Amino acid sequence: MFKGVQLDKISSKHLYIQLYSQLKSLIEKGEVKTHTKLPSIRKFAEELGVNNVTVVNAYNLLAEEEIVYKKVGSGTFVAPKVEFKEDIYLDEEVYIDEDTKFIEERKESGQEGIINFATAAPTPDLFPISPFKRLINKVLERDGGYAFGYQKSQGYLALRKSISKYINRYQIEADVNEIQIISGAQQGIDILAKTFLDYGDTVFVEQPTYPGAISVFKSRNANITEIPINQNGIDLKLLESELKKEKPKFIYLMPNFQNPTGYSYSQEKKERILELAQKYDLLIIEDDCLSDLNYGESNNMALKAMDEDERVIYIKSFSKIFMPGLRLAFLIIPECHFNDILLSKYMSDIFTDGLIQRVLDLYFREELWEKQLNKLKETYQQRYQIMITVLNEYLPQECDFVAPEGGLNIWLELPQGLTANELYDKAFAAGINIAPGTVFYHNQPQTNKVRLSIAAVTEREIKEGIKKLGDVINKELSNSNQDWDNRWMPLV
Ligand SMILES: Cc1ncc(COP(=O)(O)O)c(C=O)c1O
Structure with missing residues (x-):
């Protein structure tokens, strides 16, 4: 199963990075099962025609990302998948910021969590913690107190x-x-x-x-x-x-x-x-x-x-x-x-x-940047496509927006008569957080604009959240139509 691993000795990419990337990809695709033993360092180095250190470095990188684990005297093995351990933070109240606390309290009291279209900041699950941990150690070992x-x-x-x-x-x-x-x-x-x-x-x-x-x-x-x-x-x-x-x-x-x-x-x-x-x-x-x-x-x-x-x-x-x-x-x-x-x-x-x-x-x-950026871009692009689809599907025709070709934000124009501040309150009560457009002006804000961001919402939340937002807007529209009818009724 490791026979397909091939290193390009004339590439400018380090051999250990090439080996690490190929092994990681085999493991992530499930082609090498959990707890499988990786080839011994000496044997693998011989087979690949490289120095032992190349294999050691590649295995170390994998171990630091918790993709493999080492057993003293036995070798290196494929690790079980590590899930994002949210509890580490949630157990320790001191680490929780106010927003997270508010959402958790809502969940605990039986209410659903808030779906957050208001922030354009990425969420912690998208952060490359393992490589960062490794690089912090590397810097500390290399530069010591100079850092x-x-x-x-x-x-x-x-x-x-x-x-x-x-x-x-x-x-x-x-x-x-x-x-x-x-x-x-x-x-x-x-x-x-x-x-x-x-x-x-x-x-x-x-x-x-x-x-x-x-x-x-x-x-x-x-x-x-x-x-x-x-x-x-x-x-x-x-x-x-x-x-x-x-x-x-x-x-x-x-x-x-x-x-x-x-x-x-x-x-x-x-x-x-x-x-x-x-x-x-x-x-x-x-x-x-x-x-x-x-x-x-x-x-x-x-x-x-x-x-x-x-x-x-x-x-x-x-x-x-x-x-x-x-x-x-x-x-x-x-x-x-x-x-x-x-x-x-x-x-x-x-x-x-x-x-x-x-x-x-x-x-x-170490060329990790490119990988991280591609990962983020792929995640956001998927969210973005879903967002555009559901905006077209669930929002009433009276809402308007231009689909941008990138980024994290969509600028939504509300139907006449509905202000962003009114919608903010109604949407929040329904578990949806939006950014009212008024905060983006210095003078004379336009009151019928809303910023929706895809940075901190999952694909499921986008579908669910925009459907709910559409319902809230439709309800407001039908209420305002009723007001209109009532006002004009005596004239009939
Ligand atoms: C246009 C723009 N400039 C600057 C900032 C601030 O960025 P930073 O976190 O790097 O201070 C933001 C943050 O949202 C932003 O949207």
């Missing part, structure tokens, strides 16, 4: 090199000097605001936009001008007319799978914005959380990849495509802003956690 000393404010050099390579896949060329490691994209927005904004300065944002950015700009007492976005990007006519009136310190944009709408800018719009930036000496802050989660054919090229005139500061978070708790993101900065931004970072928190930076670096170097 806990003061680090460079700009970030760990090896990680910046890995990021420079990773981002190159998206046609963004960034030298290590241009990369600034930050503790989450939220910190990125904050230190950019700190760098560029004084009291009363103006910033332009899309309308609607990410509320975390609005809060930061408000905290700097900035004037915020909102420019509406539609399904192929920001309204360029309005943008240009605002630029003629006033020069903002910068414009904050999300050109791919925008939060909250999921809309992406057309290529033409991206080019035109860069032209406007040149014409009006405009600095663009591009916040790119989700462009990796592309499910269709759309061109999700970043503005930064097209930025020949150094007009764009690029922010990329690892929260949505890896684990939000790492608090890790990076900026790509044009040279003229290096020092000012570095100083703001220094003033904020001096540096980002050194241990986590080192672990993420190894994650890239």
Whole structure:
């Protein structure tokens, strides 16, 4: 059963990684049964024509992921499948956050759990805990206390090199000097605001936009001008007319799978914005959380990849495509802003956690990143397809939405007369949590928009939750029709 294992000695991939991947795949596909003994190290190494160490390293990787177990003196065996042990957390009240506690209490009191379409944060079952555990140990063995000393404010050099390579896949060329490691994209927005904004300065944002950015700009007492976005990007006519009136310190944009709408800018719009930036000496802050989660054919090229005139500061978070708790993101900065931004970072928190930076670096170097991203993308894509199908099936025709080609969010327009805040209350009572669109505006929020996210819901929950949401909306619609009848009754 191990006869099919073949190693490519001229590949750039390490032999032990190749061996580990092939064995893991055989075990995961069930081609090697639980408790089967793996070949002895010496014999397998001879058969494969490799060094014993190659086999030892591959077996160690499998053991660290709990795919195999070792018995002293007997050898290495295929381990039973490990299920996600939720109880580890739930037994210890101290580890539970308020939301989880609330959902558990609902379940215990006989009510069903809340189906959460409100959050765009991935859930713990999607996090790569085993490899992470192994890499933390590896870093600790390799770097010891250095991982806990003061680090460079700009970030760990090896990680910046890995990021420079990773981002190159998206046609963004960034030298290590241009990369600034930050503790989450939220910190990125904050230190950019700190760098560029004084009291009363103006910033332009899309309308609607990410509320975390609005809060930061408000905290700097900035004037915020909102420019509406539609399904192929920001309204360029309005943008240009605002630029003629006033020069903002910068414009904050999300050109791919925008939060909250999921809309992406057309290529033409991206080019035109860069032209406007040149014409009006405009600095663009591009916040790119989700462009990796592309499910269709759309061109999700970043503005930064097209930025020949150094007009764009690029922010990329690892929260949505890896684990939000790492608090890790990076900026790509044009040279003229290096020092000012570095100083703001220094003033904020001096540096980002050194241990986590080192672990993420190894994650890239051991090529685990690609695997994790593919896994996430596959999970989200399946959820997304189900979501679109059930939205079309269960929501009344009076609801409207544009199916985005990627990301985590769908921006739903409610029928006239039904507000998002009303729906929020009714849906919550029915066990569905949604994000009312009003929170994504600075001024004059549109009251009939809702953001639905697929980040924290299973496929079953999507089907069940959207069906329930459809029922709630239909009920509200029929109530409002009755109101209408009653109002007009005396005229008949
Ligand atoms: C557009 C956008 N920018 C930034 C953030 C904050 O990300 P981080 O967790 O990296 O601070 C979020 C989080 O939801 C977001 O949606």
